[in-house]
Amino acid sequence: xxxxxxxxxxxxFIYDLKSLAAALRVHINTVRRWxxxxxxxxxxxxxxxxxSIKQFLIEKSKKSRVRLAQDEFYCFKCRKGxxxxxxxxxxxxxxxLFSSQVAKVIIKGICKECGRNINRYASGDTIxxxxxxxxxxx
Ligand SMILES: [Zn+2]
Numbered sequence: 547x548x549x550x551x552x553x554x555x556x557x558x559f560i561y562d563l564k565s566l567a568a569a570l571r572v573h574i575n576t577v578r579r580w581x582x583x584x585x586x587x588x589x590x591x592x593x594x595x596x597x598s599i600k601q602f603l604i605e606k607s608k609k610s611r612v613r614l615a616q617d618e619f620y621c622f623k624c625r626k627g628x629x630x631x632x633x634x635x636x637x638x639x640x641x642x643l644f645s646s647q648v649a650k651v652i653i654k655g656i657c658k659e660c661g662r663n664i665n666r667y668a669s670g671d672t673i674x675x676x677x678x679x680x681x682x683x684x
Contacts, residue, residue: 550603557597566594580606616672617679619664621657630655630664635680637673649673 567574585602618627634656
């Protein structure tokens with residue numbers, strides 16, 4: 547999802563739908579949606595306090611950050627963590643970290659759900675886990 551620049555929001559300033567949409571350069575319907583999603587308005591007036599807006603958007607962006615499980619890839623089409631078809635898994639070594647002997651690798655796969663190519667950058671432990679899960683060698 548798009549990250550909003552909360553720095554432009556003044557904590558002690560009161561915004562209405564229009565001025566908030568303008569400040570963040572989003573459509574007014576986006577602000578309406580946030581309001582439905584829980585952006586608190588001052589005594590249901592349809593006015594929003596800057597500090598509440600900031601807090602709401604920061605919490606929202608934390609929630610939407612995708613945490614991948616050990617065996618997952620991020621699929622840009624599905625917009626979430628997905629698994630790869632096992633047969634499609636490939637490890638491509640792209641170099642070794644200077645300070646250690648840990649290889650850096652791109653793991654290539656194909657999304658089980660939509661069939662799109664998916665990649666994940668990995669090193670060290672993550673590679674070992676992928677090898678075990680997908681039973682493949684580099
Ligand atoms: Zn997918």
